[in-house]
Amino acid sequence: MHRIIRYSFADLIRSRWLYFYTGFYLLLTGALFFISADLSKVIVSLMNAILFIVPLVALLFGVMVQYNTREFTELLLAQPIPRKSIFLGQYLGIASALAISFLLGAGIPFILSGIFLSGEIWNFSILLISGVLLSYIFSALGYLLALINDNRIRGFGLAIVVWLLLAVIYDGLFLLGLAWFSDYPLEHVAIAASIFNPIDLARILILLKLDVSALMGYTGAVFNQFLGTASGMGLALTVLVIWAVFPVSLIRFISLRKDF
Amino acid sequence: MIQLHHLEKSFGRLEVLRGIDVAFDQPGITAVLGPNGSGKSTLLKSILGMVLPSAGQITFQGKPIDQQGAYRKDISYLPQIARFPENLRVAELIRMIESFRSQPSRSAELIRHFGLESVQQSQLGHLSGGTRQKVNLVLTLMYDTPVIILDEPTAGLDPVALVKLKELIIQARSEGKILLITTHIMSLVEELADRVVFLLEGRIYFDGKPETLKERVQEPNLEKAIASLLSGGHLTPISTTRPVQAKMNGKVIHATIKS
Numbered sequence: 441m442h443r444i445i446r447y448s449f450a451d452l453i454r455s456r457w458l459y460f461y462t463g464f465y466l467l468l469t470g471a472l473f474f475i476s477a478d479l480s481k482v483i484v485s486l487m488n489a490i491l492f493i494v495p496l497v498a499l500l501f502g503v504m505v506q507y508n509t510r511e512f513t514e515l516l517l518a519q520p521i522p523r524k525s526i527f528l529g530q531y532l533g534i535a536s537a538l539a540i541s542f543l544l545g546a547g548i549p550f551i552l553s554g555i556f557l558s559g560e561i562w563n564f565s566i567l568l569i570s571g572v573l574l575s576y577i578f579s580a581l582g583y584l585l586a587l588i589n590d591n592r593i594r595g596f597g598l599a600i601v602v603w604l605l606l607a608v609i610y611d612g613l614f615l616l617g618l619a620w621f622s623d624y625p626l627e628h629v630a631i632a633a634s635i636f637n638p639i640d641l642a643r644i645l646i647l648l649k650l651d652v653s654a655l656m657g658y659t660g661a662v663f664n665q666f667l668g669t670a671s672g673m674g675l676a677l678t679v680l681v682i683w684a685v686f687p688v689s690l691i692r693f694i695s696l697r698k699d700f
Numbered sequence: 701m702i703q704l705h706h707l708e709k710s711f712g713r714l715e716v717l718r719g720i721d722v723a724f725d726q727p728g729i730t731a732v733l734g735p736n737g738s739g740k741s742t743l744l745k746s747i748l749g750m751v752l753p754s755a756g757q758i759t760f761q762g763k764p765i766d767q768q769g770a771y772r773k774d775i776s777y778l779p780q781i782a783r784f785p786e787n788l789r790v791a792e793l794i795r796m797i798e799s800f801r802s803q804p805s806r807s808a809e810l811i812r813h814f815g816l817e818s819v820q821q822s823q824l825g826h827l828s829g830g831t832r833q834k835v836n837l838v839l840t841l842m843y844d845t846p847v848i849i850l851d852e853p854t855a856g857l858d859p860v861a862l863v864k865l866k867e868l869i870i871q872a873r874s875e876g877k878i879l880l881i882t883t884h885i886m887s888l889v890e891e892l893a894d895r896v897v898f899l900l901e902g903r904i905y906f907d908g909k910p911e912t913l914k915e916r917v918q919e920p921n922l923e924k925a926i927a928s929l930l931s932g933g934h935l936t937p938i939s940t941t942r943p944v945q946a947k948m949n950g951k952v953i954h955a956t957i958k959s
Binding site: 448451454455508512515517518519520521696699700 | 784
């Protein structure tokens with residue numbers, strides 16, 4: 441499997457799109473530093489961008505690479521290697537390329553600004569961990585959508601729908617629900633509901649670490665109040681890791697049963 | 701070497717293979733023929749385990765094929781569509797495929813044979829369709845395997861490359877290999893094939909020497925013989941035995957039909 445990961449990675453890191461992606465983070469983070477010298481403010485602003493952009497790009501990359509390598513996958517399937525190595529290897533290649541591209545783009549400006557000498561290093565690490573986890577989670581979801589749907593338009597369409605649902609609509613629906621049922625105790629419902637949205641979890645994770653209560657929102661506050669900072673972060677991180685593993689086991693399940 | 705027993709495959713409601721019984725045991729070139737959608741590619745892909753049969757069994761060297769795919773080291777397969785990761789270079793791709801098999805490879809010889817020396821460092825996304833097909837052929841033929849499966853090998857090739865491909869095919873036959881080839885070019889079949897398997901709507905309608913086919917429909921050339929097969933008159937599928945089941949008064953009855 442490591443050979444497939446290596447070549448899938450080698451193919452992707454030469455892709456123009458990935459350079460754009462790294463360049464985008466470099467510019468964005470650089471620009472944020474230009475506007476504000478306060479590291480924690482830069483981290484919060486960057487977080488807001490990451491929570492929107494990482495999932496979208498990872499979903500689209502996952503879908504795109506799966507579709508683009510369909511015919512090549514046939515060639516690999518004819519080799520004496522097990523099926524699951526091919527698909528898991530391809531996925532891990534994409535996800536790792538995206539994660540590294542994100543790490544470089546967001547990391548280099550921080551290193552230049554002297555993050556290692558400041559007290560913000562752990563806050564910054566949590567931001568990077570969240571971005572990397574989101575890259576793995578959403579590229580797996582994208583890869584999975586493309587694997588299930590042979591129709592490319594539908595695959596891309598569904599990827600956009602998933603992104604809209606989790607990154608945009610979810611918060612709105614959540615607030616509506618809270619307002620609607622405001623007479624009831626909703627804390628546990630809120631914790632349960634945020635577990636189903638990795639983007640929300642990542643936000644909670646970062647804000648708990650930064651301890652910015654004004655930005656936590658309802659779910660963040662509930663996590664903080666009921667679980668405390670440490671166990672709240674622990675729960676958020678654990679569920680994020682489950683989110684990263686679950687779609688991968690689905691990729692394995694489907695790839696073993698699919699015709700090519 | 702390769703045996704297919706009652707092989708069936710449907711994609712949803714579409715039945716692509718409807719009970720295929722065939723063996724590829726003898727060295728030589730077998731042309732798998734049939735109109736578009738007759739199930740040729742599905743048949744070849746199921747031998748490689750890329751298509752999973754709905755019913756029936758495939759054995760390779762006496763053993764049922766498995767998902768781990770170790771048996772595929774004895775098969776070389778040329779896929780119908782040649783598309784590779786666009787940003788990899790030709791040499792890298794060849795090295796990658798070589799890394800999957802610990803068998804000796806003659807890629808350098810084939811690169812010379814097809815005149816690909818100058819494009820070795822080019823990215824695959826920049827190659828023309830015909831050049832990609834040549835790379836595809838190098839990847840397929842670089843191993844010394846007892847079975848070679850070629851799905852539309854002539855697609856996009858220029859006449860020079862076609863001649864070179866024929867040389868390689870003839871050489872493989874002389875080495876006692878089993879070759880399965882699908883193609884729509886009847887002159888190629890006429891020139892090379894020792895055996896013709898004719899598929900239509902997922903069943904085998906003819907299996908034998910090309911001369912026998914021509915005699916049966918009384919046509920002097922293969923192209924006309926196939927056309928004549930398709931226009932009806934001579935069409936009855938060769939079915940050997942076939943398991944069936946039926947419901948009678950609530951009970952399921954299993955039986956085997958012989959024809």
